Amino acid sequence: MLRLDRGRGRGYVAAPVDDQQDGDAMVTMRDVAERAGVTKQTVSNVVTGRVAVRPSTEARVRAAIAELGYVPNLVARSLATGSTRTMGLFVPTVSAPFYAGMVEEAEETLEERGYHLLLCTTRRDGERARRHLAGLTSRSVDALLIAGDQGLTDHLPLLADARFPVVLCAWEAALPDGFPVVTIDYEHGGLLAGRHLRQLGHERVAVVASPAHPVRVEGFRRALRENGLVLPDGAVHLAAEPTFKEGVATTLEALRANPGTTALFATHDVLAAAAVEAARSLGRSVPGDLSVVAYDDTPEGLLSGSTFTSVVLPMREMVRQAVDLALGAVDSAAGPDLRPRTLLPELVVGDSTARPG
Amino acid sequence: MLRLDRGRGRGYVAAPVDDQQDGDAMVTMRDVAERAGVTKQTVSNVVTGRVAVRPSTEARVRAAIAELGYVPNLVARSLATGSTRTMGLFVPTVSAPFYAGMVEEAEETLEERGYHLLLCTTRRDGERARRHLAGLTSRSVDALLIAGDQGLTDHLPLLADARFPVVLCAWEAALPDGFPVVTIDYEHGGLLAGRHLRQLGHERVAVVASPAHPVRVEGFRRALRENGLVLPDGAVHLAAEPTFKEGVATTLEALRANPGTTALFATHDVLAAAAVEAARSLGRSVPGDLSVVAYDDTPEGLLSGSTFTSVVLPMREMVRQAVDLALGAVDSAAGPDLRPRTLLPELVVGDSTARPG
DNA sequence: CTGAAAGCGCTTACAG
DNA sequence: CTGAAAGCGCTTACAG
Incomplete structure (x- = not known):
């Protein structure tokens, strides 16, 4: 008897049924622990590195991890810790070069911090933004960065009710009170x-x-x-x-x-x-x-x-500061700094201007 | 005594300490159940809609949800169900108009399906893609859509080991075996x-x-x-x-x-x-x-x-088909259709061509 | 149609 | 430094 097994590997191989245990559906901490002859708490300790583990034990655990191909389940970790290590990003569109650049810069910064990016393009539509906000809430993102004010100025009260820190950037409209903001003059x-x-x-x-x-x-x-x-x-x-x-x-x-x-x-x-x-x-x-x-x-x-x-x-600098502000607020009890940060643009002189003929 | 409370609302208000219970840190199914005078399983039943609930009970539950401002915790649901309702998307860049369009179209399609988008730009760098893949694995995305072959053709074996369905699209290099693909001639x-x-x-x-x-x-x-x-x-x-x-x-x-x-x-x-x-x-x-x-x-x-x-x-059509193929493979035991789907481009005649002078 | 139990895979105190 | 217990917030059979 064969059945389709999506457990490991390619995903769709016919695998012999194994009635003993449910295939190798996913290797968990418990599997690693068994293999290494320790408890799963010890595995957790070597994986997270928060508690020191005797070198010889750690070596056994690491070997077991490698042999089994264990990958920590971040969903479970998120539920336990309350942090998803994911940041939401609102941009009006990704088809404008300026915002495309912001998305890539945000992704870069987040990657360095061990975060992932949940992208939402608002299309300058407040209603879309509202729906996305609800989605981010139930999905428990750690923070939200909003780039660009277009279509959002009427929806600020909604954002004020968010359960996670919200940081504004590239904000060209009047600066709203109560939000941390990194913007440009x-x-x-x-x-x-x-x-x-x-x-x-x-x-x-x-x-x-x-x-x-x-x-x-x-x-x-x-x-x-x-x-x-x-x-x-x-x-x-x-x-x-x-x-x-x-x-x-x-x-x-x-x-x-x-x-x-x-x-x-x-x-x-x-x-x-x-x-x-x-x-x-x-x-x-x-x-x-x-x-x-x-x-x-x-x-x-x-x-x-x-x-x-x-x-x-200074788009890159703005994004970096905004991401860091948002991420900093995640685990600081103090809350983000609400003083607006305003960066200055620069005039780069090229060949498209000259004295009037 | 005051303490900083991040539970609800703005996030950083000084709130009176309430030693009885841990503030209103997050309203859960249990809170709703208590309020409505049912068990949390019943709440789950009305929220998910998979099991019918007596109308009068449902009304009570819905009222409690509204009063408490309950939002289901999708992280917990994901852990229980094994589905994150999140799709990963690899694109080489978001700064090229073609890929920017693909991202927006994918987001649109996913939204209709109740999915979220985890965006990864590979910058045509296989090593980046490999790191992202690891991230998506631990994060348990339901599926991955890869747009564009640039930098990836050497890393296909890696993708073959993914735990979730992987669909290729906009694939200009030779079509690899074993992957579902939606592309263009x-x-x-x-x-x-x-x-x-x-x-x-x-x-x-x-x-x-x-x-x-x-x-x-x-x-x-x-x-x-x-x-x-x-x-x-x-x-x-x-x-x-x-x-x-x-x-x-x-x-x-x-x-x-x-x-x-x-x-x-x-x-x-x-x-x-x-x-x-x-x-x-x-x-x-x-x-x-x-x-x-x-x-x-x-x-x-x-x-x-x-x-x-x-x-x-036919970028939009390609993206839609690819997303549906990926999402379809998520809960079908049969696995995705591996026959390549190839869409045809069209010549649109404009004003930039004419008979030779 | 509704309730009690077990479990998803982790982490977090808390003993030893 | 290592182990036993409880819990994160949900869902999934399974009885009633």
Whole structure:
């Protein structure tokens, strides 16, 4: 008689029935203990390393572990300890380069800390976030990191009821009270962009912005004001969506409205790449006929050899700090530090800006 | 006397000590049972819905659940049932648009099935994959979906020892025996690209390829051969990395080597966008002076209003089938269907190709 | 339809 | 340094 056995190995081998014990369904601590001639508590002690074990005993246990191919069951451990060593991560999407980078950086940091990553993309939808939060609660994640405020600002009270530490990062909306947050001075980024263009001598500037980035625009506006220039409302053009396509359309609109524009501030990388494309389609070269400042990251879309001038965000540093803040709160009785940490962006000067022709 | 209580609510409120019972650290089935005046098994029955419960009893239980804010502890359930309702997903990276899309689609499908997603990016590194696999094993995921073969072909034996079903998808290398796989006929995609260019009448063609895509190139080559044209080895230019920057450099190299080239096949979307950029930098318009066929997806990088001609892969369908195959294998004693499922790509004709000038 | 018992595989005090 | 006991919060047969 044969039966299908999913116990070990490939998973689907026909194995002879063994009525004595239920196959080798999973080797447990007890099996290791028997083999090594100790109790399972001793096995636990060598596995976790929290209690010292006589070297000769430890050697026997380790040998048994190796022979049996024992792997600790973290689900059981989690139930006993109350810690899953898993962190949830909310991001609006993973298709935007900035958030994709955050996910990879978070994963990297978590791996170093022995944690796993439960990913939830919210698609900027508060309702999705609410469902995910419920899922994370029943699944007992140790902590939750929320990257980006989009769609979430109305749902903060919900997050306040979470059973685990919640840390906010990349938070561009007004900072809510009561949450630890690691974020960036987004307005300062806009300021850097504005000052740079003013220093180059630009006077006829336009902005291609995402509706999610009023703060970046405000910083830009402030820089111009500092330099005696008023940014007219009509010079700010909003892209309906943060896509390349919309970026092109919006830039064309901006340049048609004000053909004399010599410099353009795009509030994120995809829009900046689109702006260059749009300018060229009108026969205007970058930076010869139009300077373009990007934001978030250095976008693709210029020729190799030349690079964008861009407000670059300290994304990696932000993620690391946020992960550590969240993980630190897990086992500290004191709770996380609620003072907001704000990192500063930097202006990286590339080849997409020049003095007005 | 106050103590810091992480039990419920915000997590870090000073709460009066309650020596009777350990605060409200977590409300459990037993609490609900007491409140409703039943045993916890009855609570379990209404929560899981597997055993019918008298309506009046059920109402009492549900009321108690609501009043107490009870949330089932899935860790405990997992230990009891042996199922975590979590699937692992390996992707090479999340920064490439194609894989980012796969992650979001997988998450979507899993959510519908009541599953969560444990994400692991392998960075095309077999050693990372091996570590992740160990993590997933101890964490008892129900299944693992592996998207993309990069860096993994040498580690298949390891995967064969997994304790859970492993499904491969987006597998471009030779199909390994013994694994269920949902993939795409990548060669056919190359064939479609080649035939299209030949039908338009191109004779001087070049290829800008990733080293990971020999099969796509082979299909392309075959299409030309069918049409009496031999693709010289010198016409295939490999991009060192799958980045925009490398794509530009490689295209420039290709066009300098054969200035008479009238059409170009790029083996993936980012390279195609880069090719257009490179061509324009040489003063050649697309498709007027150079036709470009993309692959994977419709890339950004042409003007709004015009689109790429591209070999488009049925990514969503592939992911859905793969997830269902993996999840189906979880509770079927029979094991997954090992016959490879191969989906066909489609050629979407856009504005980036035309008859040779 | 409801209740008492055993068990999932670990860890955590607590004796020796 | 090692062992016996209790418990984490659930589910799964199995009686009533």
